[in-house]
Amino acid sequence: xxxxxxxxxxxxxxxxxxxxxxxxxxxxxxxxxxxxxxxxxxxxxxxxxxxxxxxxxxxxxxxxxxxxxxxxxxxxxxxxxxxxxxxxxxxxxxxxxxxxxxxxxxxxxxxxxxxxxxxxxxxxxxxxxxxxxxxxxxxxxxxxxxxxxxxxxxxxxxxxxxxxxxxxxxxxxxxxxxxxxxxxxxxxxxxxxxxxxxxxxxxxxxxxxxxxxxxxxxxxxxxxxxxxxxxxxxxxxxxxxxxxxxxxxxxxxxxxxxxxxxxxxxxxxxxxxxxxxxxxxxxxxxxxxxxxxxxxxxxxxxxxxxxxxxxxxxxxxxxxxxxxxxxxxxxxxxxxxxxxxxxxxxxxxxxxxxxxxxxxxxxx
Amino acid sequence: xxxxxxxxxxxxxxxxxxxxxxxxxxxxxxxxxxxxxxxxxxxxxxxxxxxxxxxxxxxxxxxxxxxxxxxxxxxxxxxxxxxxxxxxxxxxxxxxxxxxxxxxxxxxxxxxxxxxxxxxxxxxxxxxxxxxxxxxxxxxxxxxxxxxxxxxxxxxxxxxxxxxxxxxxxxxxxxxxxxxxxxxxxxxxxxxxxxxxxxxxxxxxxxxxxxxxxxxxxxxxxxxxxxxxxxxxxxxxxxxxxxxxxxxxxxxxxxxxxxxxxxxxxxxxxxxxxxxxxxxxxxxxxxxxxxxxxxxxxxxxxxxxxx
Numbered sequence: 001x002x003x004x005x006x007x008x009x010x011x012x013x014x015x016x017x018x019x020x021x022x023x024x025x026x027x028x029x030x031x032x033x034x035x036x037x038x039x040x041x042x043x044x045x046x047x048x049x050x051x052x053x054x055x056x057x058x059x060x061x062x063x064x065x066x067x068x069x070x071x072x073x074x075x076x077x078x079x080x081x082x083x084x085x086x087x088x089x090x091x092x093x094x095x096x097x098x099x100x101x102x103x104x105x106x107x108x109x110x111x112x113x114x115x116x117x118x119x120x121x122x123x124x125x126x127x128x129x130x131x132x133x134x135x136x137x138x139x140x141x142x143x144x145x146x147x148x149x150x151x152x153x154x155x156x157x158x159x160x161x162x163x164x165x166x167x168x169x170x171x172x173x174x175x176x177x178x179x180x181x182x183x184x185x186x187x188x189x190x191x192x193x194x195x196x197x198x199x200x201x202x203x204x205x206x207x208x209x210x211x212x213x214x215x216x217x218x219x220x221x222x223x224x225x226x227x228x229x230x231x232x233x234x235x236x237x238x239x240x241x242x243x244x245x246x247x248x249x250x251x252x253x254x255x256x257x258x259x260x261x262x263x264x265x266x267x268x269x270x271x272x273x274x275x276x277x278x279x280x281x282x283x284x285x286x287x288x289x290x291x292x293x294x295x296x297x298x299x300x301x302x303x304x305x306x307x308x309x310x311x312x313x314x315x316x317x318x319x320x321x322x323x324x325x326x327x328x329x330x331x332x333x334x335x336x337x338x339x340x341x342x343x344x345x346x347x348x349x350x351x352x353x354x355x356x357x358x359x360x361x362x363x364x
Numbered sequence: 365x366x367x368x369x370x371x372x373x374x375x376x377x378x379x380x381x382x383x384x385x386x387x388x389x390x391x392x393x394x395x396x397x398x399x400x401x402x403x404x405x406x407x408x409x410x411x412x413x414x415x416x417x418x419x420x421x422x423x424x425x426x427x428x429x430x431x432x433x434x435x436x437x438x439x440x441x442x443x444x445x446x447x448x449x450x451x452x453x454x455x456x457x458x459x460x461x462x463x464x465x466x467x468x469x470x471x472x473x474x475x476x477x478x479x480x481x482x483x484x485x486x487x488x489x490x491x492x493x494x495x496x497x498x499x500x501x502x503x504x505x506x507x508x509x510x511x512x513x514x515x516x517x518x519x520x521x522x523x524x525x526x527x528x529x530x531x532x533x534x535x536x537x538x539x540x541x542x543x544x545x546x547x548x549x550x551x552x553x554x555x556x557x558x559x560x561x562x563x564x565x566x567x568x569x570x571x572x573x574x575x576x577x578x579x580x581x582x583x584x585x586x587x588x589x590x591x592x593x594x595x596x597x598x599x600x601x602x603x604x605x606x607x608x609x610x611x612x613x614x615x616x617x618x619x620x621x622x623x624x625x626x627x628x629x630x631x632x633x634x635x636x637x638x639x640x641x642x643x644x645x646x647x648x649x650x651x652x653x654x655x656x657x658x659x660x661x662x663x664x665x666x667x668x669x670x671x
Contacts (some may be wrong), residue, residue, distance in 0.1 A: 145646040327470030334464030341452035
C-alpha cells in the first residue's frame with residue numbers, strides 16, 4: 001500500500017459505528033448497482049426497484065407473503081449464526097431444510113387423512129430431528145475424520161434433493177397423482193394455522209420471532225454465547241479455557257440443522273401444503289447472506305431476513321409485470337453480500353488519503 | 365468385453381473428467397498461493413455461459429473458449445479484489461462469488477436455453493484414425509498437457525518456488541521482497557480462467573447446450589479433488605478420473621444390467637466426494653489441521669503488509 005493515494009490503516013479496535021453502518025452502505029450500493037443492471041437490461045430502473053422494494057408493502061397480501069418468505073430465512077440464519085461466529089461452517093442448510101420437510105411431512109402422511117391437535121407438534125418435532133440428523137453427518141465427519149465441513153455439508157445438499165425426488169416418486173407418492181412426483185395434499189390437521197386470515201402467512205413467523213428472542217438472550221446473556229464468541233475470536237484461548245472444539249462443532253450443527261429442518265417442515269405444512277420436488281427453493285443459501293447481513297446477531301438477522309424476504313417477493317412481482325428473469329433476485333442477493341463484505345474493510349481499517357503516511361505511523 | 369466398448373468407456377471417462385481437472389487444477393494453484401477460493405462453482409458457471417454465448421454469437425470456438433477464460437478470470441479477480449485488497453473473509457467471499465455467478469449467468473442466460481452450440485469436432489475430424497480418436501477432442505489433450513505443465517512449473521521453476529513461498533508463509537515471502545498480493549492476484553486470475561474453461565467444456569463440448577445451474581456442483585467437487593490430491597497435480601488427475609468413472613457408471617448402468625433408481629445413481633458423485641474427503645482427511649494421522657493434509661500453511665489467512 002506504499003505511496004498509494006488511498007491507504008488502509010488498521011484500527012486498534014473494530015469500529016462499532018462501522019459495524020452497524022456497513023449493512024446500510026452495502027444496501028445503498030446494491031440499489032445503485034441495481035439501477036445500472038436494469039438500465040443495461042433495457043428495463044425502466046426506477047419502476048423495477050419500486051416494484052421490488054415498495055409495491056409488496058402496499059397490500060395485505062404483499063405483507064403476508066413477506067412473512068411467508070422471511071420466516072425460513074430468519075429461522076435458518078439464526079441457527080447458522082451460532083456456527084459462523086464460532087468458525088463452524090454449515091453451508092448445507094438447504095439439505096437439512098429438505099430432510100426436515102421429508103421427515104415432518106412423512107408424519108403427516110402416515111396419519112392421513114386423520115390426526116388430532118398433537119399432529120402438528122409431532123410433525124415439527126420430526127422436522128427438527130430430521131434436520132439435526134442430516135446435520136449430524138458433517139459434524140461427525142468433522143469431529144471423527146477431520147473432513148472439511150464446508151464441502152461435506154454442501155455435498156449432502158445434492159443428496160438430500162435427490163432423496164426428496166426419490167421419496168415423492170416412491171414411498172410418499174400420492175397414488176392418485178397420475179404418476180406426478182408429489183405427495184397427497186396434507187390434511188387440515190397437518191396444516192399450520194393462518195396468522196392473517198385468507199393469506200398464506202402462518203404462525204411459523206411467530207415461532208421464528210420467538211427463536212430470535214431466545215437466541216438473542218443466549219448470545220448476550222448465556223455462557224453458550226460467550227463460548228461461541230471465544231471460539232470465533234480466539235480458538236486457542238477457547239482450548240485453554242477448557243471449551244471442547246468437538247462440542248462446539250456438534251452444538252453448531254445441531255442448532256443450525258434443527259432450525260433448518262423446522263423451517264423445511266413449515267414450508268411443507270404452510271405455503272406448499274404437500275411434498276413436491278420443487279419444495280426447496282434456495283432458502284438455505286439465501287439464509288447465509290441473511291446471517292452475514294444481520295452481522296451474525298439474532299436481532300440483525302430478523303431485520304435482514306425481512307429485507308431479503310422483500311427482494312424475494314419483489315423479484316417475483318417484477319418477473320410477472322416487467323418480464324424480468326427470475327434470477328434477478330439472486331443477482332441482487334449476491335451483490336448485496338459482495339458489497340457488505342467489501343465495505344466491511346471499514347470496520348477494521350481506516351481510510352487514509354494522500355501520498356504520505358501520517359507522522360509516527362508506519363516505517364516508510 | 366469388446367475392444368470398442370473399452371475404448372468407448374475410456375473416452376467417456378476422459379470427457380467426464382476434463383472439466384473437473386481444469387477447474388481443480390486452477391484451484392490447486394490458487395491454494396498453493398495461500399488463498400482459498402470457494403467460488404469455483406460460480407466461476408465455472410459464468411465460463412459455461414460466456415463460452416456458449418460467444419460461440420452462438422460468433423460461431424467461432426477460437427473466440428468462445430478465450431471468452432470463457434476471460435469471464436472466469438474476471439470472476440477470479442473480483443474475488444481477489446475482495447479478499448486481497450479489501451481483506452474480506454475468504455470463506456464468505458467465495459460463497460458470495462458462487463451465489464453471484466449462479467445468479468448472473470441465469471439472468472443473462474435466460475433467453476439462451478434451448479439453443480445449441482453445435483457438435484465440437486473430435487480428433488478424427490483432424491484426420492486421426494481409430495475409435496479412440498472419435499471419442500476424444502483436442503481440449504482433453506490440452507488438459508492433460510496442462511497437468512504436466514502445472515506440475516513442472518510448481519516444482520521445477522522459480523515462478524513455482526515464489527508461488528509456494530507466498531502460500532507457505534506470506535510474511536516471510538513479503539520480508540524477502542516478493543509481492544504477495546500481486547502473486548496471489550495472478551494465481552486467482554489463473555484459477556478463474558481455468559474454471560471458466562472447465563465450464564465452457566461443459567456447455568460447448570460435453571452437452572453442448574446451455575441450462576442455468578448446469579455445473580450442478582462440479583465446482584464443489586473440484587474443491588474436494590484438490591483436498592484429495594494433497595495439492596499434487598498428478599494425484600488430482602487420478603482423482604478426477606475416478607469421478608469420471610462414476611459418471612460412466614451412471615450413464616451405462618442399464619448396459620451393465622444394474623437395476624437402480626436414477627436418483628440413487630445421481631447421488632453417487634456426491635457420496636463418492638464424501639467418502640474421498642473422509643478417507644483423505646483421516647489417513648494423515650494426528651497433527652494440526654493444516655499439516656495433516658500438507659495444505660499450504662498460509663491457506664485462507666489474511667495478509668496485511670506491515671510496511
